[in-house]
Amino acid sequence: MGGAMKTGPTGAALAMDGSDATFRWMIRADFDRVMEIERQCFGEFAWSREDLFNAVSAEDVTGHVIERGGDIVGFVLVAMGEYHRTILNLAVDPLCQRQGLARWVVEREKDKVQSHVRRRYLEAAVWERNVGAQQFFRACGFRCVRTFENAWECSDDAAYVFRWNQSQGGE
Numbered sequence: 001m002g003g004a005m006k007t008g009p010t011g012a013a014l015a016m017d018g019s020d021a022t023f024r025w026m027i028r029a030d031f032d033r034v035m036e037i038e039r040q041c042f043g044e045f046a047w048s049r050e051d052l053f054n055a056v057s058a059e060d061v062t063g064h065v066i067e068r069g070g071d072i073v074g075f076v077l078v079a080m081g082e083y084h085r086t087i088l089n090l091a092v093d094p095l096c097q098r099q100g101l102a103r104w105v106v107e108r109e110k111d112k113v114q115s116h117v118r119r120r121y122l123e124a125a126v127w128e129r130n131v132g133a134q135q136f137f138r139a140c141g142f143r144c145v146r147t148f149e150n151a152w153e154c155s156d157d158a159a160y161v162f163r164w165n166q167s168q169g170g171e
């Protein structure tokens, strides 16, 4: 604890650094709430329930939910490669954004990269129009390392690939 506090949607005092949040494996019973957050965050471009199921069922993908006061307030899906981890999806309930939750999740991911023998970096692909997410990854020490045109089936947006290398230590 010790982060600055403000009042959350339930009226409870919330820490601003994720320190009052918990993190656990996503289970199928979480899907309704996870899909609700996904739709609130991505609207017409949200993953379908099938996309979510396929992602968490993949052998190399881990899914976790962020809980606060017993409520799911966010989630993250991460794919594990030999030399890196890729954040496939990361979303926080709009009512709980800008309270340090996603940064807390990303710091956990960095720790996992740093403690692994071969993995060296953490990546995430962000839609061209998703300026808020781009600013978020920059604030977490990521840099845009490449762009892909026509990267998504449902949009003309380019994909911006953000990377954090463990050798840069986030600088």
Ligand SMILES: CC(C)(COP(=O)(O)OP(=O)(O)OC[C@H]1O[C@@H](n2cnc3c(N)ncnc32)[C@H](O)[C@@H]1OP(=O)(O)O)[C@@H](O)C(=O)NCCC(=O)NCCS
Residues within 6 Å of the ligand: 041, 042, 087, 088, 089, 090, 091, 092, 093, 096, 097, 098, 099, 100, 101, 102, 103, 104, 124, 125, 126, 130, 131, 132, 133, 135, 136, 137, 139, 140
């Ligand atoms: C991107 C997202 C995950 C960030 O979650 P969050 O919990 O609100 O992020 P944090 O509170 O940890 O933000 C840490 C820092 O990132 C930056 N940041 C985060 N969101 C930002 C935004 N919308 N605009 C500008 N900067 C932002 C800020 O520097 C922030 O620090 P500050 O609040 O002290 O200024 C959240 O906005 C979200 O769910 N967006 C919709 C889904 C999405 O785009 N996911 C990412 C692609 S997979």
